[in-house]
Amino acid sequence: MVLFKMGPFAITSIVMTTWLIMLALGVFSWLATRNLTLDPGPLQAMLEGVVSAMEESIYAVLPDRAQQLLPFIGTLWIYIVLANLVGVLPHLHAPTGNLSVTAGLALIVFLSVHWFGIRSEGLRRYFRHYIIPNPILLPFHLISEITRTVALAVRLFGNIMSLEMAALLVLLVAGLLAPVPLLMLHIVESLVQAYIFGMLALIYVAGAMQSQQNLELDDKGDGNE
Amino acid sequence: MNFDWSTFFLEIINFLILVWILKRFLYQPILGVVARRGAGIEQTLADAKRIETEADALKQQSLRERAQWEEQKEAAKARLREELEVERERLMGELETAVAEERERRRVLDERQQRDFKRAIEEQGIAQGAAFSARLLGRLATPELEAQLYALLLEDLRSLRAEDKRAVADVAATSGLQLKVQSAFALDATRRAELAGALSEVTGRKLPVEYGENPELVAGFQVSIGPWILHANLRDELKFFSGALRHAG
Numbered sequence: 001m002v003l004f005k006m007g008p009f010a011i012t013s014i015v016m017t018t019w020l021i022m023l024a025l026g027v028f029s030w031l032a033t034r035n036l037t038l039d040p041g042p043l044q045a046m047l048e049g050v051v052s053a054m055e056e057s058i059y060a061v062l063p064d065r066a067q068q069l070l071p072f073i074g075t076l077w078i079y080i081v082l083a084n085l086v087g088v089l090p091h092l093h094a095p096t097g098n099l100s101v102t103a104g105l106a107l108i109v110f111l112s113v114h115w116f117g118i119r120s121e122g123l124r125r126y127f128r129h130y131i132i133p134n135p136i137l138l139p140f141h142l143i144s145e146i147t148r149t150v151a152l153a154v155r156l157f158g159n160i161m162s163l164e165m166a167a168l169l170v171l172l173v174a175g176l177l178a179p180v181p182l183l184m185l186h187i188v189e190s191l192v193q194a195y196i197f198g199m200l201a202l203i204y205v206a207g208a209m210q211s212q213q214n215l216e217l218d219d220k221g222d223g224n225e
Numbered sequence: 226m227n228f229d230w231s232t233f234f235l236e237i238i239n240f241l242i243l244v245w246i247l248k249r250f251l252y253q254p255i256l257g258v259v260a261r262r263g264a265g266i267e268q269t270l271a272d273a274k275r276i277e278t279e280a281d282a283l284k285q286q287s288l289r290e291r292a293q294w295e296e297q298k299e300a301a302k303a304r305l306r307e308e309l310e311v312e313r314e315r316l317m318g319e320l321e322t323a324v325a326e327e328r329e330r331r332r333v334l335d336e337r338q339q340r341d342f343k344r345a346i347e348e349q350g351i352a353q354g355a356a357f358s359a360r361l362l363g364r365l366a367t368p369e370l371e372a373q374l375y376a377l378l379l380e381d382l383r384s385l386r387a388e389d390k391r392a393v394a395d396v397a398a399t400s401g402l403q404l405k406v407q408s409a410f411a412l413d414a415t416r417r418a419e420l421a422g423a424l425s426e427v428t429g430r431k432l433p434v435e436y437g438e439n440p441e442l443v444a445g446f447q448v449s450i451g452p453w454i455l456h457a458n459l460r461d462e463l464k465f466f467s468g469a470l471r472h473a474g
Contacts, residue, residue: 009231018239026246033254038262051255067256071248079243095236100229104236 117208
């Protein structure tokens with residue numbers, strides 16, 4: 001539903017919801033981190049726990065690039081969690097239940113994989129892994145890149161949209177309080193889907209940043225054989 | 226399932242902006258304070274390690290100082306033992322000297338006490354001998370014995386030395402001098418006249434003679450010529466005898 005137009009862009013309720021999430025996150029972050037101390041209070045301890053847990057998750061996959069990837073992967077986790085959970089609130093729809101949003105996120109992940117891979121390995125060395133061990137594998141690599149990006153977008157969109165749709169159908173068929181268990185499932189599913197999306201993005205990025213390393217290891221393995 | 230390109234592009238832009246917002250206002254401050262805390266912990270650990278190292282060094286130094294102190298203590302104890310030994314030797318020497326002096330003093334004192342006791346015994350013996358002799362002579366004192374003593378008195382008067390006679394004569398020259406003759410028994414007139422003649426011969430002049438009886442003389446005579454007293458009786462002889470024995474002892 002288009003609310004208004006801003007130049008060539010039509011501002012829909014989904015975009016407006018996204019802006020609200022961004023505003024809430026920005027204001028909360030600014031307020032919460034204004035007076036950080038070495039002796040943390042409950043809120044600071046919670047925030048440190050969340051950020052540290054995300055950093056440790058990234059550290060487990062890419063030990064030497066954890067702080068470099070934290071803003072991107074961490075924002076994916078936080079934004080998708082909130083975008084999924086917004087659908088629980090009355091009169092609001094989860095932005096991630098829209099294919100345009102999830103496609104945009106998947107495209108960002110797709111571009112980030114190449115961005116971090118090229119920054120890590122260099123342009124020539126990075127793209128070399130598409131034709132190794134054999135140039136015949138290039139089409140399969142390209143198909144894999146496209147399909148996994150599409151899968152990212154469709155998986156998140158399908159899960160969230162189906163949850164909202166199912167809750168709506170149950171509400172229409174069974175009455176006012178009947179969808180409550182389904183909404184609880186929505187909460188769990190929101191966390192799981194956010195984790196899956198962010199973890200897959202992390203694995204894709206890690207694969208791109210370590211592609212040359214993997215190839216060198218494969219070459220050494222072949223040489224040993 | 227409508228796909229909206231505006232939403233698609235705006236979502237991309239929104240997400241990139243959100244990445245910047247969270248990086249600027251969430252991740253950097255949180256990671257910064259965590260890093261500061263980590264640095265503080267590292268600093269605390271480093272300080273603790275440094276303090277531990279210093280404590281170990283102090284402990285080692287304390288152990289060394291304690292070992293040195295033990296050595297000094299042992300040396301001081303050895304010196305003290307030597308000084309005590311020297312002092313003990315000195316005190317033992319002084320004590321032995323004092324004991325020797327005391328023993329000598331006691332020996333001298335014992336000797337003197339023995340001498341005094343011996344003298345007292347001798348004096349007692351002499352006194353007893355004199356008393357015994359006096360009692361014996363008292364029983365033997367008779368006019369006959371006194372007659373013999375009278376003869377002895379006359380003999381002594383006649384045998385006086387020349388210088389004694391001059392001295393007696395000088396004394397007799399004193400005016401108003403009276404001769405005194407005491408005897409244990411009464412003298413008869415004959416002997417009185419004979420004795421007066423003998424005294425006149427000694428004094429060189431005729432002087433009055435006062436005769437008297439004194440039983441304490443036991444037997445014999447005592448003649449007084451002024452300060453001169455001539456003894457010829459048993460009592461005085463016994464005294465002279467006793468005195469002679471004492472002086473001889």
